[in-house]
Amino acid sequence: MTLTFPGFDHVRLPGADGVELAAAVGGSGSPVVLLHGFPQTHLMWRHVAERLATGHTVICPDLRGYGASDKPAATGPEVYAKRTMAADIVKLAAALGHDHFALVGHDRGALVAFRAGLDHPETITHLGILDIVPTLDMWNVLHGVPAAVGYHLFLMAQPPGLPETMIANSADAFFGSFLDTWAGDPAALPPEIRSAYLRASAAAVPSIVADYRASAGIDVTHDQADLDAGSQLAMPVTVVQQDWGARLGYDAAGVWRAWAPDLDHRLTRAGHFMAEEAPDEITATIRDLLAR
Secondary structure, three states: OOOOOOOOEEEEEEOHHHOEEEEEEEEOOEEEEEEOOOOOOHHHHHHHHHHHOOOEEEEEEOOOOOOOOOOOOOOOHHHHOHHHHHHHHHHHHHHOOOOOEEEEEEOHHHHHHHHHHHHOOOOEEEEEEEOOOOHHHHHHHOOOHHHHHHHHHHHOOOOOOHHHHHHHOOHHHHHHHHHHHOOOOHHHOOHHHHHHHHHHHHOOHHHHHHHHHHOOOHHHHHHHHHHHHOOOOOOOEEEEEOOHHHHHOOOHHHHHHOOOOOEEEEEOOOOOOHHHHOHHHHHHHHHHHHOO
């Protein structure tokens, strides 16, 4: 069964370097692009997109390497660098006639959104971030036993071969473990949605690993260069997180304030899949961001 957003068009649009992205597009008004996380597809935005489409043009792509989008071979680290994936989104929006747009990302999509905000400040009008810290900071705050929550980051950082083989040989168990343990409300991921995520992830193991591997290499290099240059996010930024700072022993709002002078930092009681677990809360948060 193919799951769709009622009332949305489902299209393929050009990204960077000849890559094509699949996207759901609906509504009318000022554009908002919503980027999904791991191990998901654009379907994670189904509730929020419907709500936002009453006043905005809502664009929900599958990231390169995920879902129905192209999955180019990782012939070099730049193929899945967040800089490249951000360029995908800017080009996709331009193909729809949008030279300026608000951008909201969750998890992996939030890392792409963060990079887009730094690389394309003239294009991104507002930036929403769900449940991450930037890549450079992520590695810096993972210490000791609590860092075991991010074991997959270390696994997929390994050289090509072993991670792909291990994950492909147990794809449903591997990807399903995150859907099960990260959800504060398992009912928010009904069987048909969970199955869709598992199918899409199992079909994309090499590209998903390449995405994560980039975050242990080239993405860190790009973040460090911006930090050294004093680069900051020029647009209004809203960050919504679980209380990871308390769990891992760091000041989450302080981490974000160093990157985003115009920051609204919020904590949520929802689990990691907050757009599905608490769509009214996340929709209201995005509307608050767009009003700034």
